[in-house]
Amino acid sequence: MTEEDIHWTYNAQTNCVAVIVKHVSGNMVSRWTDIFTTDGEKPDRNREEEFVDTIRSKEEMIALWEKGWNTLFNTIGQLTEEDLLKEIYIRGESHTVIDAIERQVAHYAYHIGQIVFIGKQIKGKEWKSLTIPKGKSEEYLKEMLEKHRGN
Secondary structure: OOOOHHHOOOOOOOOOHHHHHHHHHHHHHHHHOOOOOOOOOOOOOOHHHHOOOOOOOHHHHHHHHHHHHHHHHHHHHHOOOHHHHOEEEEOOEEEEHHHHHHHHHHHHHHHHHHHHHHHHHHHHHHOOOOOOOOOOHHHHHHHHHHHHOOO
């Protein structure tokens, strides 16, 4: 997507890709920082501001995206099996760590779906499918069966 593309919105009630990325990153940093000692909704998070398009460049957007994912992966990478059943809090509500992970994965998937949908709208025929392109299911199945034959 171009610099212009990341700021495109369908109307005033929708979010552009830059805003969605800003929100997802803000959520990840808040949820996955100091999970055992602080609530997942940090007092310094300004969720409402996440929905204001202040992103100045594609590079800034990507840096926010990376910050969020790095925070998530660093925290998850340090968890032990015993940690998964420990209790943590999000907005004062108790969750086991595994429940919080499942909750957040669904939230992130929702927003990533929005980003993909926006990208498809903007790029049209230029869009390169992230999965099996329309009309290519049989071809893909044959390729996969051939690839894994004999394994």
